[in-house]
Amino acid sequence: MKRAIALIDANNFYATCERVFDPALWNRPVVVLSNNDGCVVARSAEARKLGIRMAEPYFKVKDLIETHKVAVRSSNYELYGDMSSRIMDVLEEFSPELEVYSIDEAFITIDADDRSNLTEFGKTVRDTVKRHTGITVSVGIAETKTLAKVANHLAKKSEKARFVLDLTESPHQEIALERTPVGEVWGIGRQHAAMLKSYGVNTALDLRNCDDQWIRRKMHITGLRTVHELRGIQCVELGASPNPKRSVIVSRSFGEPVSTLDELRAAISYYITRAGEKLRKRRLVAAALTVFAKTSRFNVDDHDRYSGIATESLVMATDSTLELMQSAQRILPGLYRPGYRYKSAGVILTGLSSMTGTSLRLWDSDKYERERLLMSAIDGLNARHGQDTVRCGLHDNEGKWASRLGLRSPRYTTKWDEIMRVR
């Protein structure tokens, strides 16, 4: 049986989520901002046309936004996450093999014996997702993930083809590759794109025709895989779903810069709390913890720039917020340097493995068992009464470091008191 891969990717996902719950936004351009209201991370088609670019700092486009009455929202990840899982539920019905690649896209494998039907299949997928969730998706179909990405990219630009493109037939494939700038290929970032262009490799087709040895030398094994994928040779397997996570990261940039160790302690406490919740939700334990704090990367003067990082291996892998917090507070002073204005910080948990009970603890097992009961009680209370109703630690939950989230829409689907009202 011949198989093909389809990439399904939501169009302007965050902006469309906002519109689904606030139909007045359909008549206006919409942008969604990142945490701390820092950058534009999603734009409706109209906002895109105004020249607002992806990842552009908000303050740089504020005037443009006001002039054109663009609707602005802070990120509402609870809402987007919930909409995302609804889309994935629909996709799962179309294929047993589903890889959720990001919040707004997924790969599925499909039976490609009857090639004439692939475009129709794509349209059915798109229509069904639209009907069940209100979200429009694009569908790109090809022999490998990288080619499916190319197909999806072109499908997005073609409302006429109703956002579906099948590239399994080779003449279409050549034309598509020729129209795709090399920097738009999945896996080719800014550095590699610039390098390739300096050698006259400008399109995806040029890249496909490059010499293997040369690619290996210039872009290592990952670059070579990309080139093979463009030739239709599958190198990037469909990930098992859900693929196990290798790290948990919680980091934020601060509302305002902070300078004292105490303020950093409070921020790190908050991040550890979030990280512990993530660990327990995924039923994982961590064997090592990293803490970092940095000044703004936009500081011009070298003397104003600093980035401190420290890692500690934990004697026993843990998911206890208390243990993680003790470790983090222990190593934080080692990376702190007075005299800097810190603009962001975070924690990284690594050495993850699944929770298999506590019987392997050689010592402190009673204490750990008590902490586990405590954690699950706290998680339960917070789930019912709201985040941080009960929390661990000595530190204040607010401060200059807290992020700004001034323009967030209600969490319509996950919070009872923010549910939509129909008058």
Add this chain to the structure above:
DNA sequence: TCTGGGGTCCTAGGACCC
């Protein structure tokens, strides 16, 4: 004044071992 967050994979280089 104001510039996101959460991930993955790969490589180089150091520590350490026999």
Add this chain to the structure above:
DNA sequence: TCTGGGGTCCTAGGACCC
């Protein structure tokens, strides 16, 4: 003064992704 070879494991940092 001369100064192996092969291997593993760990970490830091780069490049990339959405």
